[in-house]
Amino acid sequence: MATYKILLLPGDGIGPEVAREVSKVLAWFTRAGIAQFETETDLVGGAAIDAHGVPLSEAAMDRAKAADAVLFGAVGGPKWAGVPYAKRPEAGLLRLRKDLGLFANLRPAICYPALADASALKRELVEGLDIVIVRELTGGVYFGEPKEIVTLEDGQKRAVDTQVYTTGEIERIAAVAFDLARKRRNKVASAEKHNVMKTGVLWKEAVTRLHAEQYADVGLEHVLADNCAMQLVRNPKQYDVLVTDNLFGDILSDVAAMLTGSLGMLPSASLGAVENGTRRALYEPVHGSAPDIAGQNLANPIAMIGSLAMALRYSFGLIEAADQLESAITRTLASGTRTRDIAAPGTNAVGTAEMGDAIVREL
């Protein structure tokens, strides 16, 4: 039985609760003799600030580097609103992304049939929706320098952020999108603001050239990011794979996730480059730390459990186990078991722990 090293970083808010349900699922797979998991748990975000004064300790960073996959919960909350910028909870997540080289963030937006009515959009616009946002995750305005606030002579302050992209950074994320599209409906939309931003000009140019040289069989459309946000609301099903930069990806993927009515259900994968047949990877739910409902057994653990399914598939090559877990989730939903966020008349409302138990039962 193969052994995989997992680092579990539950983080803040509802993170620990949903991470607990993942541990149940891991235990089941071990009991079933499918694989062995060496799971370590560490702190990140506000929890790490409280314990170590930094949002990610060096020891945790080392463990992340040594792991086959990192499972991440969520970070942040009002408790740490006053923490200095460099040590804020989010800095822990950003450091993991950057130092593990996780440049490719895959965010599926799937509308589960059972939940189509939970969407703010009309049912016919979202029913059957299945798109993936491929977001560049280690470049752009998130990491560009200078990034600073300076005080001017007249006492005013001046803040600067810098968005930087190189041809190579754009090509490698576009290649991920094109490869993924080939396994799906073979269509890529690339979103930028080339009418205002030089990074948008280079983005469009690099994507166009890579497409012509290596992916001419894949459909490609360029769309302005503002128009793309509109189109996601107007008719999201027009898209298959949507590739975009770090900041636009942050916003567009949140819009796409919200459309599905399944925010508490959506997993994501952040992948590094393939080196010697393996790649670094971090898996996390699309939702945040939801401090308002933390600790009340109200959170939906499906996004987190679905993130484990993505890890089984992409990091461990346990395709059957991934399928098995995903269909256990689908059956659990079909049986009417629902956490509060996806409850509907006639369904059976349960808490976080009960949802995890129900999924393990279906396994």
Place this chain on the structure above:
Amino acid sequence: MATYKILLLPGDGIGPEVAREVSKVLAWFTRAGIAQFETETDLVGGAAIDAHGVPLSEAAMDRAKAADAVLFGAVGGPKWAGVPYAKRPEAGLLRLRKDLGLFANLRPAICYPALADASALKRELVEGLDIVIVRELTGGVYFGEPKEIVTLEDGQKRAVDTQVYTTGEIERIAAVAFDLARKRRNKVASAEKHNVMKTGVLWKEAVTRLHAEQYADVGLEHVLADNCAMQLVRNPKQYDVLVTDNLFGDILSDVAAMLTGSLGMLPSASLGAVENGTRRALYEPVHGSAPDIAGQNLANPIAMIGSLAMALRYSFGLIEAADQLESAITRTLASGTRTRDIAAPGTNAVGTAEMGDAIVREL
């Protein structure tokens, strides 16, 4: 009878068609003895590139400076996709905004009752929606330097955009939002990414201080821009006035506009600072140049005519005339007259020109 100087810049695509309908309305106001308009017309965007090789001639810029208000149609289209960055159609619009000092972009997102079913969102989420996005328009990543593409030694290119904000720039746009909220439902939401961007940190700090010092009576909420995009889809009616930076404003206002189902109906105002009792101003529809339907008498001229109503109100102080024009639009819609974009079973489908005529008739 007072005389007002208007510069009409129809631009590209459907711009000229919808601008023509505005001229009909202006002619009616003059005939009715309400005011005299000295209207000059000039080229902008692709049309100006074709005629002068630049997206805005110096002569047109001078006319814009001399006018009491600029009425702008739309710019851009596939025809000018190959034009060098500095001379692209959009540069004409950006120069007008910058050189006229139009830092405050007011974008109402109103769901007209007659059109609630045209929204992608469920009726109950958008019915009665009435929010205003106050977008900073002369700063941020649109104008910050460096903004360039350089070729590196290894042949790769590196593109840079710079987002810059000073305390003063943030305070003056926040003041516009707070003042506006006082005349409405007294609530401001301020959107940024202070968890990732230094400009977001300064933004939040400056808005918080201005609020405490001068607008403590107004409700204030800070929201992360990605979450804001989600909330606009989930429950847009939670907002009243939403203030944000140039780039987030570009995207969030497009999402908000699309929610209303009335994209072809939404006007906007871009205002400068008040100096000697007057302020520079440009009014334009929220929609773009829609090259796919240009020249076919299909475009909805209401956003453009509504932009004139905003000019009557904000630039000329002709409040009654503005009310009169807006209620003529409402009556025309109520009578079932509809362009294709807002057509519905049982309504009377008309073209651009007929819609303009119908509104003039209602006047």
